[in-house]
Amino acid sequence: xxxxxxxxAEVKKPGESLKISCKAxxxxxxxxxxxxxxxxxxxxxxxxxxIYPGDSDTKYSPAFxxxxxxxxxxxxxxxxxxxxxxxxxxxxxxYCGKFGGDEPIWFGxxxxxxxxxxxxxxxxVSA
Amino acid sequence: EVVMTQSxxxxxxxxxxxxxxxxxxxQSVSNYLAWYQQKPxxxxxxxxxxxSTRATGIPARFSGSGSGTEFTLTISSLQSEDFAVxxxxxxxxxxxxxxxxxxxxxx
Numbered sequence: 001x002x003x004x005x006x007x008x009a010e011v012k013k014p015g016e017s018l019k020i021s022c023k024a025x026x027x028x029x030x031x032x033x034x035x036x037x038x039x040x041x042x043x044x045x046x047x048x049x050x051i052y053p054g055d056s057d058t059k060y061s062p063a064f065x066x067x068x069x070x071x072x073x074x075x076x077x078x079x080x081x082x083x084x085x086x087x088x089x090x091x092x093x094x095y096c097g098k099f100g101g102d103e104p105i106w107f108g109x110x111x112x113x114x115x116x117x118x119x120x121x122x123x124x125v126s127a
Numbered sequence: 128e129v130v131m132t133q134s135x136x137x138x139x140x141x142x143x144x145x146x147x148x149x150x151x152x153x154q155s156v157s158n159y160l161a162w163y164q165q166k167p168x169x170x171x172x173x174x175x176x177x178x179s180t181r182a183t184g185i186p187a188r189f190s191g192s193g194s195g196t197e198f199t200l201t202i203s204s205l206q207s208e209d210f211a212v213x214x215x216x217x218x219x220x221x222x223x224x225x226x227x228x229x230x231x232x233x234x
Contacts, residue, residue: 001183037171037225045163045171045214045225061222062128095170100161100182110218113161115173115182 002027004034004096004118011124012086019082020121022096029077030054033099033111036070036081039120040092050099050111051079086125093120129153129217131226139234140205148229150198150215158194159219165228166211174213175200205231 007021024034035050049060053072060070072079079096097114106112130153140146150160158178163171173182175191178198188203202209210233215226 044228045165045216047216047223047225059221063222100173100176108157108159108219109221110159110223112218113173113176113216114171115176117170117172120170 001116002098004098004116006094006096006118006121009122009124011126014086014088014125014127016086016125017082017084018086018123019080020094020123022079022081022118024077024079024098027098029072030074031104033104033106034072034079035097035099035114036068036079037095037097037114037117038064038092039095045095048081053077053079086123088125088127090123091125093122095120128222129156129220129224131215131217131224133213133215133226133229135229136227137230137232139232141234142207143204144234146202146205146209146231148200148202148213148231150193150200150226152196152198152217154220155195156217156219159217160191160193160198161216161218162189162191162200163214163216164209164211165214171214202231 033050036048038046048064051058051070053074069082096118099112100115132151134149160178162175165171179191212228212230
């Protein structure tokens with residue numbers, strides 16, 4: 001099944017840049033899509049986007065296209081989520097998740113469920 | 128985009144009782160529907176995928192059903208550790224989307 005371990009909490013000012021990480025272990029990192037989910041304070045889950053580490057193919061939900069960048073380094077089994085200019089509204093918990101299943105199968109147009117999940121990275125943006 | 132609507136927003140249930148959570152899609156998502164449980168301060172945990180297949184290690188008291196636009200997660204006899212927020216997610220259409228969640232609280 002594997003395990004995902006995310007980088008620690010961050011406190012940033014508006015306008016600053018940030019890159020958070022999600023390190024995978026226990027499975028073949030290059031073969032499974034891995035994605036990011038936002039949870040704003042007291043709110044629900046929002047699907048952001050995914051990356052296929054094997055060839056860095058990336059897909060974004062329209063709500064997040066152009067707002068963040070997802071990348072991966074397969075040499076160290078790590079996925080990233082980055083911002084070039086943070087806003088206060090980016091304050092949230094961010095989770096990474098691996099596409100589920102024993103085999104890397106793409107279902108329908110949306111791909112798959114997430115399993116497992118990382119423990120989350122809290123990003124706080126405040127002046 | 129497919130909109131996922133969960134109801135009720137909050138469900139008050141006594142321990143040992145049965146709970147039924149609803150998830151409705153604005154258009155058919157076939158059976159490409161997952162359910163997650165999230166406890167305070169924790170990451171979501173997968174319960175069900177493919178609308179009705181329990182994930183590894185999930186107790187049999189959790190069951191998923193439905194297809195198309197109407198789905199249900201049933202918890203047959205609520206245990207203390209089941210009080211949490213539950214989310215559905217469709218992955219049939221692009222972009223994938225979560226429902227708004229149902230909070231199951233102690234009555």
